[in-house]
Every structure is written in structure tokens, then in C-alpha cells.
Amino acid sequence: MNAIARSRPVVPTVILVLAAIVFVAPLVIAFLTSLKSPAEITRVMSVPSGLYVQNYAIAFERMGRSFFNSIAITAPAVVFSLLVGSIAGYPLAYMNGSGGRAVYLFLLTGMLVPFQIVQIPLFFLVRALGLYDTIPGMWLVHTAYSVPFCTFFMRNFFASVPRSMYEAALIDGCTPAGYFWRLLLPASTSGLAALAIIQSRSIWNDLLFAITLTSSDTARPVTVSISGLASSLQVEYGPLMAATFISLLPVMIAYLFFQKAFVHGLLGGAGK
Structure with missing residues (x-):
């Protein structure tokens, strides 16, 4: 035994x-x-x-400034996504009744809409706004498309924070807005870190938005440059693997630095 x-x-x-x-x-x-x-x-x-090492030299040459474009796109888009998702998720976490639930379910339907359905209308919309082939245009698209998921994530995370914390803050004279900025967000760093890693991976690895909404090196992210190494006539496996490995490093490093906060945030343990 x-x-x-x-x-x-x-x-x-x-x-x-x-x-x-x-x-x-x-x-x-x-x-x-x-x-x-x-x-x-x-x-x-x-x-x-x-x-x-010539593979890495070729990879850097082919990627050009696209690697830095991806950083310039991903970092602000993640910040905007977290900000919008937190602001939208806060009232939904504290609203009672059928009205709040209806709004919440309506936002969740956005998670069921595949990109291919809105690809052509989105192209014309971004071009009409004068944001085609620009980095700010990519910020806007990634932020807007991430609203349902970020709201869903932060709403559920805020709901795990004890409501007694909110009631105590109101008794002490704190306004709902003051409670959100001064208490709730600082108490939700693990949830924000988890969502930031999820969003950074999604935005960094995006290819469909990038192909549709960029056409030059001024805004083209690294995923488009990597896809160019595999054509219908020839696949340069050495440079392709080198470029792929280089593109993986930022997300891997971010995860290694914030892995504890990532796991804690997924478990919804901010207020426990």
C-alpha cells in the first residue's frame, strides 16, 4: 500500500x-x-x-521597421482596450435588475461576430476616416473590436471584488467615480495584468486586420512581413523560422515577467 x-x-x-x-x-x-x-x-x-546566423540577418532585413510598428500598435492598443473594458465593465458589475443584464448580454454578442463579416465595411469606414494605413487607425480598430471581450473579462473580475469594499467607500464619502479610480483599479492589478497579456498576444499576432488595413511599411506590422517570407512559389524556411522566433520574444518575455499576476487574474482573486 x-x-x-x-x-x-x-x-x-x-x-x-x-x-x-x-x-x-x-x-x-x-x-x-x-x-x-x-x-x-x-x-x-x-x-x-x-x-x-544569415537566417537572422535576412529576417531582420525583411522585417525592417515592421517589428517596431508592431510595438507601436500593440502597446497603445492594449492600454486603450484595458481602459475601455474597465470603464464599461465597472457599472455592469454593480448594476442590478434586468436592464444591466440586457446590456451585458448585448455586449457579449459582439464576441460572436467573426472578423470576416465586418472586414469589407471596416475597410471602407477606416478609409473614409482617413486612418487607412496608419498606426492610429490600427489602435482604433483593435480597441473597438476588443470592447466585448475586455468588458466581459473586467466585469466578471470586478464582480469578484467584495461589495462591502464599495459600500464602505461610499460611507466614507467617496463618489462612485472616485471609488473606481482610487480603489477598484488599484485592487484589480492582477486582472488588468492578465487581460493585458491576453490582449497583447491577440493584437501582436493579428494578421487579418493588418493585411486589410495597411499597405506600406509605415504601418505594416511584423505578421505581414513574416507572411511575405512564404509565397506560393517559394518558402524560405530558415528566415521564416528566424523571423517567427524573433516575433515570439516580446510576448514570451511579457508573460514570464507577469505570469503570477496572469494566473492570479484568471482566477479572479483581486479581492480575496
Whole structure:
């Protein structure tokens, strides 16, 4: 019996290790491929005989300023998304009755609308506003399209904060707006961090918005430059893997820095 009891924790550990291998293997293969010469590309599972850094030189040359465009698009768009989602989610978390629920469900329907349905109208709208092929235009589109999800996320997170905190603030003379800016937002840093990571990954990896609403290097993000390395006639696997690995680094670094806040925020533990 003792041997069986000691062996039980081994099973979950083995499952977790196998899951980690499944998720890490594509990154390892991409990194190894980015260091292979054209002659070694076909040997997928092999280790490169040398460091073929020309792939990274080609990747940087092809990406150009698009990498910095992605940073300029992602950072403000994430801030705007969090701000709009928090402001919209706050009253919905504290509204009682069918009216608040109806507004909440109406906003949730926006999460069911695929981008392809609004792609053409959105193109004409952005062009009419004079924001086509501009970084501010990408801010506007990403912020607007993220309103349903950000509102859903922050509304549920705010609802997990004890209501007694809100009532105590009102008794002490704090206004609802003052409670939101001075108490609720500082108490919701873990939720904001979790949502920021989710949004930054989504915006950074966006390709459809980028292809539809940009046409030059002045606003084109890195995803469009990477897609250009794979044409219908030729796929440059070495530079493609190098560019892909470079584009993964900002999101990976952000997650590693804020992983505790990310997990805590997903569990909705701000007020506990």
C-alpha cells in the first residue's frame, strides 16, 4: 500500500511533463531550423551542424521597421482596450435588475461576430476616416473590436471584488467615480495584468486586420512581413523560422515577467 501511495504523484507529474514537451517542441524545432543552412532544412529533427546566423540577418532585413510598428500598435492598443473594458465593465458589475443584464448580454454578442463579416465595411469606414494605413487607425480598430471581450473579462473580475469594499467607500464619502479610480483599479492589478497579456498576444499576432488595413511599411506590422517570407512559389524556411522566433520574444518575455499576476487574474482573486 505504501508503494502504491508513493507512486500516485508520479502519474500527474508524467502527464505534466508530456504536456510541457508537446508545447515546447514546436519552439525548439523552430529555433533549431532558424540556425540551419538551406542544405539542412529538410532534416527537421536534426541539430544544425553550425550556427547559420544569415537566417537572422535576412529576417531582420525583411522585417525592417515592421517589428517596431508592431510595438507601436500593440502597446497603445492594449492600454486603450484595458481602459475601455474597465470603464464599461465597472457599472455592469454593480448594476442590478434586468436592464444591466440586457446590456451585458448585448455586449457579449459582439464576441460572436467573426472578423470576416465586418472586414469589407471596416475597410471602407477606416478609409473614409482617413486612418487607412496608419498606426492610429490600427489602435482604433483593435480597441473597438476588443470592447466585448475586455468588458466581459473586467466585469466578471470586478464582480469578484467584495461589495462591502464599495459600500464602505461610499460611507466614507467617496463618489462612485472616485471609488473606481482610487480603489477598484488599484485592487484589480492582477486582472488588468492578465487581460493585458491576453490582449497583447491577440493584437501582436493579428494578421487579418493588418493585411486589410495597411499597405506600406509605415504601418505594416511584423505578421505581414513574416507572411511575405512564404509565397506560393517559394518558402524560405530558415528566415521564416528566424523571423517567427524573433516575433515570439516580446510576448514570451511579457508573460514570464507577469505570469503570477496572469494566473492570479484568471482566477479572479483581486479581492480575496
